[in-house]
């Protein structure tokens with residue numbers, strides 16, 4: 001089958017859907033096709049926020065940029081053109097509602113707690129907008145060089161003067177975003193910044209924490225030294241069979257994923273207690289053991305394993321002795337292990353389980369005010385496939401919606417300019 005459109009959107013995730021709906025909102029004439037590899041739309045969206053859809057964050061939009069790990073400046077135009085307030089308003093306009101979790105990092109979730117509701121509404125809006133949706137249609141080839149671009153999948157060939165790619169990253173490939181088109185785009189002259197897993201657990205070389213798998217610690221400080229600046233993240237961690245996980249660790253993984261192997265990360269397990277206070281605490285009752293004096297401050301099994309490991313390293317038994325009998329230098333060594341415990345990265349989680357893909361189409365080849373390619377006129381990009389990524393908290397979905405909106409607006413502008 002061969003058909004001509006005014007716009008072909010490749011990818012039925014939040015970025016592609018938002019772009020298609022934005023074009024329709026401001027232009028009722030354009031013939032639009034949305035081509036989706038999966039049998040349903042928004043397969044990754046369905047999994048977000050643990051199925052509750054943490055679609056944005058309630059912080060002021062200026063603070064979003066601090067949550068962007070790569071290429072924050074590229075996102076100025078799109079995030080300011082379509083903000084978190086705009087997205088929340090649109091959600092309400094579409095008959096959905098949201099709830100703000102102030103004490104959960106200001107995350108904004110769908111009130112119903114069901115991403116399925118969101119996907120149903122998006123699908124209804126696309127149908128109402130008269131957009132042709134091609135399900136189960138993985139784009140396998142395209143030609144972007146002519147004014148009329150062509151997109152090929154199964155036995156279809158669609159042509160259009162404008163094509164938007166919103167194919168997502170490479171993570172969770174079972175949701176449809178396998179990143180295979182990156183290679184083709186590379187062949188057409190696009191620089192692909194090597195895709196890397198973001199927001200993943202970290203495997204560590206140290207083994208003493210292994211028996212703690214499943215234990216969480218709240219409000220710790222995780223940091224690493226970077227060539228340019230120190231990266232510090234407060235939050236919860238969880239010990240895993242291979243190392244470390246939990247929100248603070250997932251965030252840290254996004255900062256070290258360019259060169260993770262053997263990177264050193266440090267944890268202050270008690271950032272709200274100064275070293276002097278902690279010293280007083282471990283010596284609070286000289287007749288008692290360190291284990292007793294630390295009780296209630298850290299989990300018992302954590303204290304036990306830490307003291308065993310420190311005793312092994314020092315060649316001195318810290319477990320059985322009264323704290324008054326322990327030399328100051330050995331207490332100092334223990335305090336270092338609580339306030340600046342060093343962990344060496346063995347590896348980071350795989351792309352299969354990454355919440356987000358870092359890397360993608362180079363931002364240098366995309367105009368940030370329109371999302372239009374700097375190589376091919378009439379070609380646009382949106383969402384996670386661009387070399388931008390952010391921390392957890394609803395920022396990645398906001399980026400997908402904002403860049404989709406920005407591209408949609410620019411496509412309308414171009415169509416208007418050409419019709420004059």
Ligand SMILES: Cc1cc2nc3c(=O)[nH]c(=O)nc-3n(C[C@H](O)[C@H](O)[C@H](O)COP(=O)(O)OP(=O)(O)OC[C@H]3O[C@@H](n4cnc5c(N)ncnc54)[C@H](O)[C@@H]3O)c2cc1C
Pocket residue numbers: 010011012013014015016035036037038041042043044045047048049050053054055056137138139140166167168169171172175176177178179180181354355356382383384385393394395396397398400
């Ligand atoms: C488990 C999990 C939880 C997450 N939770 C959150 C969260 O709570 N908050 C948040 O902000 N972010 C979250 N994210 C990240 C967020 O889901 C993504 O950043 C977002 O979905 C990106 O949107 P997108 O439209 O760019 O790409 P995608 O959602 O990946 O959509 C791309 C679409 O393109 C299609 N496609 C790919 N290749 C082709 C092709 N060749 N032909 C046709 N179609 C193609 C795919 O099938 C897919 O439907 C989570 C991610 C995961 C994996």
